[in-house]
Amino acid sequence: MEEVHVSPLWPALRNLLPLHRPIAVTKSSLWSFGRIRPLVLRAGELTPIEKAERRVLVLCDPGRGTAFPQATATIYVGFQLLLPGEHAPAHRHIPSAARIIVEGEGAYTTVNGEKCAMHPGDLILTPGGMWHEHGHEGTEPVIWLDALDVPILAYLEGSYREEGKPQIVPSRPDGSAVEYSQAGLVPSRHYRAPRPNYPLLRYPWERTEAGLRAIAKHASSSEIAELEYINPETGDSCLPTLGFTAMMLLPGRVARPPIRSSSAVFHVIHGSGRSTVDGEILAWKSGDTFSASVFAEVEHIASGTEPAFLIRIHDAPLQQKLGFYEERPRS
Ligand code: GTQ
Numbered sequence: 001m002e003e004v005h006v007s008p009l010w011p012a013l014r015n016l017l018p019l020h021r022p023i024a025v026t027k028s029s030l031w032s033f034g035r036i037r038p039l040v041l042r043a044g045e046l047t048p049i050e051k052a053e054r055r056v057l058v059l060c061d062p063g064r065g066t067a068f069p070q071a072t073a074t075i076y077v078g079f080q081l082l083l084p085g086e087h088a089p090a091h092r093h094i095p096s097a098a099r100i101i102v103e104g105e106g107a108y109t110t111v112n113g114e115k116c117a118m119h120p121g122d123l124i125l126t127p128g129g130m131w132h133e134h135g136h137e138g139t140e141p142v143i144w145l146d147a148l149d150v151p152i153l154a155y156l157e158g159s160y161r162e163e164g165k166p167q168i169v170p171s172r173p174d175g176s177a178v179e180y181s182q183a184g185l186v187p188s189r190h191y192r193a194p195r196p197n198y199p200l201l202r203y204p205w206e207r208t209e210a211g212l213r214a215i216a217k218h219a220s221s222s223e224i225a226e227l228e229y230i231n232p233e234t235g236d237s238c239l240p241t242l243g244f245t246a247m248m249l250l251p252g253r254v255a256r257p258p259i260r261s262s263s264a265v266f267h268v269i270h271g272s273g274r275s276t277v278d279g280e281i282l283a284w285k286s287g288d289t290f291s292a293s294v295f296a297e298v299e300h301i302a303s304g305t306e307p308a309f310l311i312r313i314h315d316a317p318l319q320q321k322l323g324f325y326e327e328r329p330r331s
Helices: 010-016 033-046 150-155 205-218 316-322
Strands: 056-058 076-082 087-093 097-103 107-111 114-117 123-126 132-136 142-148 161-163 225-228 243-249 264-270 272-277 280-285 289-292 298-302 308-314
Touching: 033 056, 033 076, 076 132, 107 123, 205 225, 205 243, 243 298, 264 272, 264 280, 272 289
Parallel strands: none
Antiparallel strands: 056 076, 076 142, 087 132, 087 161, 097 123, 097 142, 107 114, 107 132, 225 243, 243 308, 264 289, 264 308, 272 280, 272 298
């Protein structure tokens, strides 16, 4: 069989098609920002941006090991460092990216000619195919969390990049302060004028937090205050394969979402708390990041007296497009 390049199905069948639910390779994990931050800053001392192009420490799933730059089957996340005065040159690629700013002021990302200021908690999109470059006009290091769908694009043998020239940037704010400054209102278009595919690239954190606080104030005790980041022109997920939500957890109140077929990475914007993922207790605080595999049983609770705010990155949009996303009630 080896000589003619064939193999029998039957020894592999039960692994390829397990009963009732998938066998997850991903092992849920917590990445402590306090432990990773000094390593990221050390990388800044040792590795010039010109050499690195993107100076990132990738969060690796313990179920796969550090040879695999991914946190789950579909989600890549990494902490990227930009130092004052540095410039990460323009490129574009097939995978889509989003960034969540962790610390520091003064950096910006330019996406298809739109200069997006980076403030802690902001979510900034770099959809596949769009030119992007990063710059820093501040005085302190800036660190953000990149999330990309590169594991799935690499698996599909679809991933490549192109390098470009610095973009020309008109002097105006990004779309969150111009065309899409008010929820529920989008620019009127003339007959047949195309709507942009990715109209809104920056989601300022202050608005997200205000929206969550408004919901939490009026929510019943069983509801989880959670907002989805969407495309304001279509209502779709903001990237094709990855979805993003923001959650507000109240101290003393357990959030128990349904079991989901999607995998997820959670990033703590601020506050502290604990999550149980398939029976494992993960204690987290500001800047920490943790993962949950497909079909994981997850619950979260804030600790202390202040609410906690998390961003959930997940692959339900991909699973929905492929027609197999599901949720199961908790027992
Ligand atoms: O900032 O453009 O973490 O291209 C991985 C690939 C960040 C980026 C990553 C990238 C970028």
